[in-house]
Amino acid sequence: MNDADFLLWVRGPGMIIAVAVFVFGVLVRFLEMWLLGKNVDLAEPKGAAFGAGVRTMFTRSAPCGEEMCDGGFVLFSSWAFHIAFVLIFLFLAPHILFLKSILGFGWPALPKALMTILAIIGIISMVALLVHRFFHAVRNFLGKTVDYVAWTATFLPLLTGYLAAHSPLFGYSMSLALHILSFEIFIVLIPFTKLMHMFTVWVARYINGAAFGRKGVAV
């Protein structure tokens, strides 16, 4: 299969398969979790659940107190990576074209230079986080294969996208095809891994906060 056919496959059948698995998988998993509901807490409520739940959705975004756990490295790197990833996905011009073809509407793009800076920040912070996890005794111990798989699935679109836009290693067709393929692998893995957190994070934080709030504890 030559470069052109490969690109055509990832843009065509590959994308159809990946989107089908992603949408179906996310919906099944999310609905099943949502509909299961919370466990009944038989104790007397000592505080308000709702307010605490909503609060926790936001306080968990900066979980460390004054001591800035771990010197703030993981906190800052994670924030940097997430912001870079989301901004690039939503505001890079070719991505808007892609989303517009599915959603039917688009929006203005951000300048390419800014995207380049964000991509570099994203790549560096991801690599830093991986290295840190590997050499940190506790995190290394806790880490399972699926964590590294999830990291790789998230890193590859960022790396291949940067390469396709700046210095196509294998020619533009192959570089673009690899980037689209890495995105397809990423979204296919979402329903099956902790990457689901992109959909469950707010709900999970609310439930936790509400549960503690009901017990009268502020988290």
Place this chain on the structure above:
Amino acid sequence: MNLLHSPANATPPSQIGNIHALLAEIAALLGKLAENGGSGFIDLKSLPLAPGEARQLHDILGRGEVTASIDALGPSEIIETRYPGVWRVLHRNAGGDITADLLEIAHIPEILKAHPDDVRTSRLRVLERLAGTQ
């Protein structure tokens, strides 16, 4: 890259140094010409000149005493630069597009000379003409 589409406000004299290298090559070819009469070429179309460098080069080379125009399935222009022995050879097709842009370092550009085969043909035609006027 088609120079017609370069920005009108081209960048100031290049810092890249292609002109310096080109002039050095021209000097070397002139040396060869002076020594053993061997001619040399530089294909300007094949060089990755920065915007404005082409104009800068032609400003430096300037014009000499000789300009020749050729009409051979499209116009061509031969311009002696201000450095004798360094000629600019510019070929255009019938539509006016530049098909070749060279520097030829020679006593006289090859294309100006009449080819031996053409000379032979000429002789025959002149003889024919003579026969016709008898």
Place this chain on the structure above:
Amino acid sequence: MPDPFMTLGEKLALQGVTRRTFLKYCTSLASLMALPPAMAAEMAEKLAKSTRQPVIWLSFQECTGCTESIARSHSPTLESLIFDAISLDYHHTLQAASGGAAEAARLASMKEHYGKYILVVDGAIPMKDGGVYSTIAGISNYDMLIDTAKGAAAIIAAGTCAAYGGLPHANPNPTGAVSVSDIVKDKPIINVPGCPPIATVMTGVIAHVLTLGALPELDEQKRPKVFFGDTIHDRCYRRPFYDQGKFAKTFDDEGARNGWCLFELGCKGPVTRNACATLKWNGGASFPIESGHPCLGCSEPNFWDAGDFYRALPEPAGKVLTTAAAAVAAGAVIGIAAGAIGRRKKAKAAAERKPVTSDDLK
């Protein structure tokens, strides 16, 4: 009847074309093919001294566009004159003979110039049902190609159909059309794709073979690197607009009228290799992008099946929205069902819960 022993130089001299014109053409050709300028004189000598280079042109499943691209010229160029002057022993559209006489001419040329003639093929070759879908004088294209290729010095597959299968090969390929390279494996082949190929490229390749007696440097798809080495995108004059993010969104909006980049309108320039952006068409007049239309990618394999011409490269080629909608429906059904099953299990567990008192824990 042309003198078979007259050289090309002598023949063109009769039309008033001087050796100086040859030198001018070969200087341009050398520059075009990135050869050293000093070679021009030698090429001109060889070209002028060449006797009728026999060329057999086989036209198979094609639209004749490739021939038209070369044969039409609005102003006479040396390319067209050379083309007229090569010994085109067999060509459906251009030859005077027809029927049995034409086939006899082909066979005679093959015999006389065995091992020396150049074979140019345009059009694809149908393979299904014994190749009945395209025949000439009762001979299938496949048989004619195999037979004629035997004595060829080199084969030029002219146009996307001959190089890759082209339009006949496109989905669903009812005739089983294939390319020349799919059939002939033991001869040097030059692919000159394009729908049609640029005339200058075609004649440049033929002239290169004539003047140097060798194939130009080819890439892994057997295309001459000098013409197919760069993508349209890398040589496009609208590239600065791409880099600045200035795109035309529709065909008559302000961006389009300002000549902005056509990437969002489906331009395949970034993935297409050809010389359109530098050599242009019709003697350098223009090329599709300059005329305001996105590149179709016509010199790449399977460009007919590469998704919508007007869908940009980042956009999916298939029906993603329909798939997503179906997946939403299916996912909702299964997800709700799974959730319902989970809730029932939970309710059952709650119903069967036996309260524990502190006495039980003693």
